Amino acid sequence: MLLDAKIPTGPLVEKWDKHRFDLKLVNPANKRKFDIIVVGSGLAGASASASLAEMGYNVKTFCIQDSPRRAHSIAAQGGINAAKNYQNDGDSIFRLFYDTIKGGDFRAREANVYRLAQVSNNIIDQCVAQGVPFAREYGGGLANRSFGGAQVSRTFYARGQTGQQLLLGAYGALMRQVKLGKVTMLPRQEMLDLVVEDGVARGIVTRNLITGAIECHGAHAVVLATGGYGNAYFLSTNAMASNVTAAFRAYKRGAAMANPCFVQIHPTCIPVHGDYQSKLTLMSESLRNDGRVWVPIKPGDKRAPADIPEAERDYYLEKKYPSFGNLVPRDVASRNAKEQCDAGKGVGETGLAVYLDFADAIKRDSLATVQKKYGNLFHMYEKITDQNPTERPMMIYPAVHYTMGGLWVDYNLMSTIPGLFVLGEANFSDHGANRLGASALMQGLADGYFVIPATIGGYLAGMANRNIDPKGQTFLATRKEAEGRISRLLAGSGKGAGKRTVDDFHRQLGLLLWEHCGMARNEKGLQEALKTIPAIREEFWHSAIVPGTGESLNQSLERAGRVADFLEFAQVMVVDALQRKESCGCHLREESQTPENEALRDDSNYSHVAAWEYTGTDTLPTLHKEPLSFENVQPSQRSYK
Amino acid sequence: MSDTSKIINLTLKIWRQENGASAGAFKNYPSGPISTDMSFLEMLDVVNEALTRQGEEPVAFDHDCREGICGACGTVINGQAHGHQQGTTLCQLHMRNFKDGDTIVIEPFRSRAFPLIKDLIVDRSALDTLVAEGGYVSVNTGGAIEANTILVPQQTADQALDASECIGCGACVAACPNGSAMLFVSAKVSQLALLPQGKPERAKRALAMVRKMDELGFGNCGNERECEAACPKQISITNIARLNREFFKASLFSREK
Numbered sequence: 001m002l003l004d005a006k007i008p009t010g011p012l013v014e015k016w017d018k019h020r021f022d023l024k025l026v027n028p029a030n031k032r033k034f035d036i037i038v039v040g041s042g043l044a045g046a047s048a049s050a051s052l053a054e055m056g057y058n059v060k061t062f063c064i065q066d067s068p069r070r071a072h073s074i075a076a077q078g079g080i081n082a083a084k085n086y087q088n089d090g091d092s093i094f095r096l097f098y099d100t101i102k103g104g105d106f107r108a109r110e111a112n113v114y115r116l117a118q119v120s121n122n123i124i125d126q127c128v129a130q131g132v133p134f135a136r137e138y139g140g141g142l143a144n145r146s147f148g149g150a151q152v153s154r155t156f157y158a159r160g161q162t163g164q165q166l167l168l169g170a171y172g173a174l175m176r177q178v179k180l181g182k183v184t185m186l187p188r189q190e191m192l193d194l195v196v197e198d199g200v201a202r203g204i205v206t207r208n209l210i211t212g213a214i215e216c217h218g219a220h221a222v223v224l225a226t227g228g229y230g231n232a233y234f235l236s237t238n239a240m241a242s243n244v245t246a247a248f249r250a251y252k253r254g255a256a257m258a259n260p261c262f263v264q265i266h267p268t269c270i271p272v273h274g275d276y277q278s279k280l281t282l283m284s285e286s287l288r289n290d291g292r293v294w295v296p297i298k299p300g301d302k303r304a305p306a307d308i309p310e311a312e313r314d315y316y317l318e319k320k321y322p323s324f325g326n327l328v329p330r331d332v333a334s335r336n337a338k339e340q341c342d343a344g345k346g347v348g349e350t351g352l353a354v355y356l357d358f359a360d361a362i363k364r365d366s367l368a369t370v371q372k373k374y375g376n377l378f379h380m381y382e383k384i385t386d387q388n389p390t391e392r393p394m395m396i397y398p399a400v401h402y403t404m405g406g407l408w409v410d411y412n413l414m415s416t417i418p419g420l421f422v423l424g425e426a427n428f429s430d431h432g433a434n435r436l437g438a439s440a441l442m443q444g445l446a447d448g449y450f451v452i453p454a455t456i457g458g459y460l461a462g463m464a465n466r467n468i469d470p471k472g473q474t475f476l477a478t479r480k481e482a483e484g485r486i487s488r489l490l491a492g493s494g495k496g497a498g499k500r501t502v503d504d505f506h507r508q509l510g511l512l513l514w515e516h517c518g519m520a521r522n523e524k525g526l527q528e529a530l531k532t533i534p535a536i537r538e539e540f541w542h543s544a545i546v547p548g549t550g551e552s553l554n555q556s557l558e559r560a561g562r563v564a565d566f567l568e569f570a571q572v573m574v575v576d577a578l579q580r581k582e583s584c585g586c587h588l589r590e591e592s593q594t595p596e597n598e599a600l601r602d603d604s605n606y607s608h609v610a611a612w613e614y615t616g617t618d619t620l621p622t623l624h625k626e627p628l629s630f631e632n633v634q635p636s637q638r639s640y641k
Numbered sequence: 642m643s644d645t646s647k648i649i650n651l652t653l654k655i656w657r658q659e660n661g662a663s664a665g666a667f668k669n670y671p672s673g674p675i676s677t678d679m680s681f682l683e684m685l686d687v688v689n690e691a692l693t694r695q696g697e698e699p700v701a702f703d704h705d706c707r708e709g710i711c712g713a714c715g716t717v718i719n720g721q722a723h724g725h726q727q728g729t730t731l732c733q734l735h736m737r738n739f740k741d742g743d744t745i746v747i748e749p750f751r752s753r754a755f756p757l758i759k760d761l762i763v764d765r766s767a768l769d770t771l772v773a774e775g776g777y778v779s780v781n782t783g784g785a786i787e788a789n790t791i792l793v794p795q796q797t798a799d800q801a802l803d804a805s806e807c808i809g810c811g812a813c814v815a816a817c818p819n820g821s822a823m824l825f826v827s828a829k830v831s832q833l834a835l836l837p838q839g840k841p842e843r844a845k846r847a848l849a850m851v852r853k854m855d856e857l858g859f860g861n862c863g864n865e866r867e868c869e870a871a872c873p874k875q876i877s878i879t880n881i882a883r884l885n886r887e888f889f890k891a892s893l894f895s896r897e898k
């Protein structure tokens with residue numbers, strides 16, 4: 001397998017312009033002769049579908065939900081970054097590029113990240129033109145806030161529902177193309193496999209989630225924008241339907257999977273409170289601007305927070321990181337919370353929580369001021385926990401949130417399978433080993449609005465064989481395999497001794513990953529996970545109960561298919577975590593720490609992207625390395641002290 | 642589930658229907674022990690897990706984000722869309738709002754424009770069709786001007802966002818005795834009528850979306866205000882007044898047809 005990143009030559013700032021000039025173009029009259037499949041209708045998929053259709057391509061867009069507007073992107077709260085420098089606080093494209101590379105702990109490609117920073121400004125222009133109601137200043141200009149520990153104010157937002165407003169903009173653009181007949185929208189359709197013919201992506205096999213019909217769809221290019229795989233952990237902040245199936249099927253058909261162990265664990269989520277729990281709720285990171293994180297100094301202190309005097313509280317982030325304090329990056333905040341809880345200082349019923357206290361902010365700025373800033377978050381917290389955070393400190397704990405890893409793509413966002421492009425959270429491209437707050441929305445929209453419209457033409461213009469036959473042999477064979485899998489999943493249905501539900505297996509896998517491939521990882525734990533996963537998988541295929549039939553709407557079957565893929569994919573995550581013996585960003589290998597217990601990178605051995613090639617379900621994948629070179633920034637050890 | 646004071650038992654009367662063509666009926670299920678900390682959907686998960694273990698098909702219901710923003714969830718609980726708590730989606734309704742021994746009636750959104758698919762799942766794609774009719778600004782990617790050349794007074798932006806908070810759940814339609822989608826349409830029309838970006842297509846949008854609404858089988862607005870009461874995002878019916886103004890102005894003065 002050849003990993004050619006196709007990074008354009010020339011100076012960093014000119015690469016994207018130069019590349020767009022060098023790319024072959026598809027003649028405007030010929031665009032209508034090309035069919036493009038887009039899987040996913042989140043920010044990446046909706047923006048790509050709309051933009052490609054506007055250019056004249058015929059687009060078919062698929063999503064799992066009943067409406068494209070419900071894709072997981074809708075849930076993003078905090079905001080979207082851009083290098084507009086409206087605040088005159090020293091921001092620039094280069095600074096956004098630099099912060100993203102550094103935040104990612106020097107494990108992302110310079111050229112991709114620079115392009116991302118460049119187009120960030122066009123995204124804001126585009127969204128405003130669509131009527132996205134961003135927050136505004138009194139003068140009518142756009143407002144910004146600082147977010148996720150950035151030293152400049154570059155985050156654009158719409159209350160606590162930025163993702164919703166951006167997605168409604170992209171969804172509007174998509175529906176406009178539906179009306180114009182350039183996009184065929186196929187909701188409640190799940191991609192089950194990728195069709196690869198003569199080494200080239202030619203289409204997909206889907207299941208109609210209402211009728212159960214298995215369908216073949218052909219196209220000249222396939223664009224995956226299917227989101228992240230955080231739900232491998234069972235509990236995460238992701239929506240329930242988020243899954244790895246589409247990406248994993250592509251991997252099994254030959255697309256390399258890059259850095260799958262890079263999983264972001266967000267520090268401020270509502271703690272787990274029962275074994276029935278189905279998902280975790282994020283509390284926006286902006287809360288750390290005013291909330292102080294603490295635990296009791298004495299392990300096992302079960303007193304109510306109000307009864308613990310100031311002198312017996314440990315404000316551990318402020319103590320350990322005097323210059324960043326409560327605003328350290330996500331990975332650092334998460335790890336420290338875990339460390340405190342491991343030391344027995346965790347609070348709440350389970351001991352797996354720390355306090356986020358607004359008492360001082362309320363004393364300083366008044367209750368009304370604090371309410372104005374965080375009222376909706378406090379309300380949401382109270383709805384879930386029945387506690388009022390202005391009276392009693394909030395309890396928070398880290399939770400799986402975002403996956404930096406994903407399918408490997410080159411500068412054109414094309415995977416190792418020609419004709420298969422991957423956008424948004426589903427690819428690995430821009431965030432290295434840790435993503436900065438408000439940068440995922442930026443990347444999804446950059447990929448969909450600005451990158452893919454330019455790069456896909458380069459592929460299509462040079463395409464040799466344009467005849468695609470969805471009734472042909474390859475399609476039929478792929479479809480048969482998908483049908484076979486469904487029959488196998490249903491074969492185990494029916495109750496009986498030793499039978500377990502799909503959720504039960506998923507929860508077991510999630511706990512295992514959380515334990516051994518979560519916030520801190522070590523050789524022994526990872527080896528154990530690697531041994532245990534195939535055993536769970538084996539039992540799953542024998543004992544999972546999947547009621548109902550394949551010929552109708554069957555949510556149990558849908559879940560079973562996704563969990564089956566997680567059970568295979570988890571192994572690739574663990575293998576990747578084992579291979580990377582350094583600590584970097586979110587990935588803390590306990591064996592690789594500084595004397596002060598901070599993550600220790602190893603640039604001489606691990607300054608590479610780890611891209612994995614599928615070799616079989618029961619064999620380990622093969623590692624390919626894409627070396628990373630830094631010509632414009634100097635990798636340094638991150639320090640937030 | 643250690644804290645027994647937090648455990649309740651309920652009787653659930655749930656609508657079961659194999660598909661749109663078959664007949665449906667209520668079936669009774671004991672909930673088993675339920676923690677009052679659970680959300681309504683987590684309670685349904687527990688019931689479904691038990692059904693699965695007994696070899697029965699679990700109850701089908703739509704859901705995804707489980708934090709009140711995607712608009713996927715929604716059924717009628719004891720006669721009210723999304724349940725009795727104001728301004729709350731079903732996924733945000735917690736079981737502490739119910740008492741031990743309660744009987745809860747759970748049925749799908751019922752409306753002419755929302756055909757039933759299975760159990761509690763209905764087809765709300767008519768709402769997408771309405772948006773396709775004009776719920777956007779017709780601007781192609783790449784054609785945008787520098788963002789800060791469009792100034793929007795803060796108050797206007799806030800009002801537009803109030804309207805744009807609609808999650809497209811369809812509760813307003815289900816709650817309306819006439820099955821009207823006026824609240825949904827008015828939220829989109831208002832957002833774009835308020836903003837300078839939406840002005841050029843203002844008349845066309847109002848006319849097209851209202852006409853499409855009739856065509857899709859949604860009823861007329863009879864000023865019953867049930868929609869506003871059911872709306873989990875508390876979209877105000879003042880938006881309907883604005884839509885009416887937009888529509889009449891457009892029908893009287895506009896050359897759009």
Ligand SMILES: Cc1cc2nc3c(=O)[nH]c(=O)nc-3n(C[C@H](O)[C@H](O)[C@H](O)COP(=O)(O)OP(=O)(O)OC[C@H]3O[C@@H](n4cnc5c(N)ncnc54)[C@H](O)[C@@H]3O)c2cc1C
Pocket residue numbers: 039040041042043044045062063064065068071072073074075076077078079080162163189190191192225226227228237238239242243245246282401402423424425426437438439440441442444
């Ligand atoms: C609670 C929360 C808050 C967040 N807040 C922020 C924030 O403030 N700022 C920020 O920058 N980022 C934030 N993020 C991250 C960001 O929201 C996501 O990374 C981003 O929205 C992903 O967009 P996407 O288009 O790649 O995928 P998604 O939005 O996840 O969309 C995936 C699409 O693919 C479809 N799909 C998936 N699998 C299949 C299949 N097999 N067949 C057919 N269709 C399929 C789905 O139906 C869906 O349409 C947040 C994330 C969470 C969980």
Ligand code: SF4
Pocket residue numbers: 806807808809810811812813814824825828868871872873874875876
């Ligand atoms: S107006 Fe309210 S009830 Fe109607 S679809 Fe929007 S959010 Fe739902």
Ligand code: FES
Pocket residue numbers: 703704705706707708709710711712713714715730731732733
């Ligand atoms: S599940 Fe998304 S709004 Fe309820």
